[in-house]
Amino acid sequence: MTEEIEQSLNCDLLIVGFGVTGACAALEARSEGADVLVLERASGGGGTSALSEGVIYLGGGTKLQRDLGIEDDVESMFRFLDATCNVSNKAVLRKFCDGSVAHFDWLEEQGVPFARELYTDKHICPPAGPGLFGTGNEKVWPYREIAQWAYRGHLVNGPTGNAGSKLMEVLLARCIEAGVRFIGDARVLHLSRNREERVTGAAFRRHGIDHSASARQGVLLATGGFQMNRRMVARDFPFLLEHGVPIGDDYSDGSGIEMAQEIGADVESIGALHATASIYPPGQLVKGIIVNKLGKRFVAEDSYHGRTAAFVFDQPDRKAYLIVDSEIFAYPELAEFFRYRLIDGWDSVAEMERGLGITERSLQKTLADYNEFAAQGRDPQFGKYPDWLKPFDNGPYAAFDLSADKVLYHYHSLGGLRVDDNARVIATTGEPIEGLYAAGSCAAGITQTAKGYASGMTLANGSFFGRVAARHATTGSGTVTRVDAEGVAPRVQWRLTMNRSFVPTGIDDS
Incomplete structure (x- = not known):
């Protein structure tokens, strides 16, 4: 096994983490012909995304919104999020809003299902069935006077309370079909750099043996948040350690944030945390x-x-x-x-x-x-x-x-590594760290305050900016557009492991 791994550790894009961020990034990079290698601490993919309710916050006039007669536009979406989310880099928010409609189309093209049914009552997450509902503070004063409110919670059609499992089943199936290479049980220890201080890969440990992976075009950190890191949570929310419950898998421990900080990365809104009861x-x-x-x-x-x-x-x-x-x-x-x-x-x-x-x-x-x-x-x-x-x-x-x-307040982190609108990690000097990207919960994304958070922003932020990072690393452009999927996602046989990750056991071609 060791020899087999050593022969396949060179790649174009190296992705650390195989939740929604890593999966979407891998698919985007493969659409550009890049050789993609994903390292994941769990035995299989899915991560916290597979444990989620499967809500994706999108708007601006998505096909789902239009099909259900919901009026929305990009400017209303931007004005609302700008007023609520405390995002200092407006270019990050602008890119997300401008690309939201196309991103929804892309998700559907991968095979992610959304039912054409609207839910209008007040609910954390409706029972399985409705594909669109209200998730945030759009109707809360003064925001309803700043921008026209709209339903923007796009709910994957899957198991009640855990439609994220369906989301990840589909995306991981697409990754297999697209030829994404994957190594599980791989704990990344630190990032590697060349003499010019460009990030060129990462060292990782698997089954007690150390390895080194190299990446020609970049490394993307998609390692999740820090809610499982007691030291990081205690810094601003010590009371939650006794009276709160962290949301996520065991590996949402801030490791990606700390690895990047070791080589000079800056952080933003690192004390931001979303809690709910x-x-x-x-x-x-x-x-x-x-x-x-x-x-x-x-x-x-x-x-x-x-x-x-x-x-x-x-x-x-x-x-x-x-x-x-x-x-x-x-x-x-x-x-x-x-x-x-x-x-x-x-x-x-x-x-x-x-x-x-x-x-x-x-x-x-x-x-x-x-x-x-x-x-x-x-x-x-x-x-x-x-x-x-x-x-x-x-x-x-x-x-x-x-x-x-x-x-019992249930919580997850919001802040993380400072990134630009191409998901490049920014150093404490204010300049991008060459070759290093971050997206999803390890990065400070489209919402950096719990007072402006809405259900679905985490999956939306990770899936969208994972694609942005992959596109920029492989082409030099961080603009993502619709990419028609070839065929339909294969029906993959899955085994759900003890740590709630998905391990493919074969493809059903029938």
């Missing part, structure tokens, strides 16, 4: 109000769940409560998953105030002010969308605990 579904709970330990509202309750969580973390002692009355009372459908606790029920607001240990009359005033304006169909404090406004006038009242030390 969504109060919805059911959507009716959005009509409740969320207050801190002082009895004050601090966020529009119709915000995307990650935005709400980010504001909870900003509150005194990270304490927060969801307040509902008898008309809208319901248990969150994910109560057991997030370990929500119903604190109690009370006949009056004054009793609830005492029960929660809130200063006398503060919660009463908050609710009185809210009720006054809700009766008029408006929320001058936070601009909550009128559909979710209702006065609290149907006691008894109840409170759920949203505090960071009570609820």
Whole structure:
């Protein structure tokens, strides 16, 4: 086996990681005739992408949007993301928005399925069936006044709650068909450079034996985020180590970020992290109000769940409560998953105030002010969308605990290596590191704050900029366009390993 590996370690593009970023990059590079080698720490491909819900955030007028009668345009998409995502390099965001429609076409051409069905209710991720739904803060004030809102959550047609497995099954099948070379159980140790300090490959260890792979055109880091790295998480979110749950596979440990930093790479928004303990579904709970330990509202309750969580973390002692009355009372459908606790029920607001240990009359005033304006169909404090406004006038009242030390907030990282719009890694000197690219969760991409995150941005960012990196490395141009796939993705027999990675066992040509 060692001899066999040694004979195949020269390539044009070397990709480290075989999730959605690595797979899309490999397909793009192969479309240009490049010899591609992928190194993956797991036994097979898939990574965190295969564990995901399979939502891809795209817009600007994709075919799916048009087929369902949803109006959207590139400028609206750009204005919204520019206002919410905290991306310092506008060229990165511009390229993503400009290429979003073509990227959706490319995904469908690879065989990724999207059902022509629209879901309009408030949900983290709808049950299998709908292909398009709202995932972010498009309707949240002030963003709905900055840009026309649109449904942009493109949901792969696959298993409920895990359509990412279908996404990766299709893309990995295409990689096999396209002739992408792959080595599993390969832990990359460090990057290699020549005398001119250009990155030319990587050293890796497999089954206790060290090897060295070389790349003529570039190395792409597609190694995922750092949510499994306790030291990196503890730097800004130490409380999550005890009361949070990281989202991802075991290898989302920041290794790619640290390898690049060893040779002078810069990082951006490295403290950015998205967490969630969504109060919805059911959507009716959005009509409740969320207050801190002082009895004050601090966020529009119709915000995307990650935005709400980010504001909870900003509150005194990270304490927060969801307040509902008898008309809208319901248990969150994910109560057991997030370990929500119903604190109690009370006949009056004054009793609830005492029960929660809130200063006398503060919660009463908050609710009185809210009720006054809700009766008029408006929320001058936070601009909550009128559909979710209702006065609290149907006691008894109840409170759920949203505090960071009570609820299991599930989280993943957002920040990472600083990159330009061609996915080239930027050094601390401000110049690109020759031969080195990064995309997906190891790079700071199209969203760098949880307050502007939306479901699907991680898969969208990785799949799109993986292609950008591959195209730039192999052709010198980072512009990706539609590339018609030849035929249909083969029906590949897969074996799902213990670490949730896909290992191909053969191709069914029938």
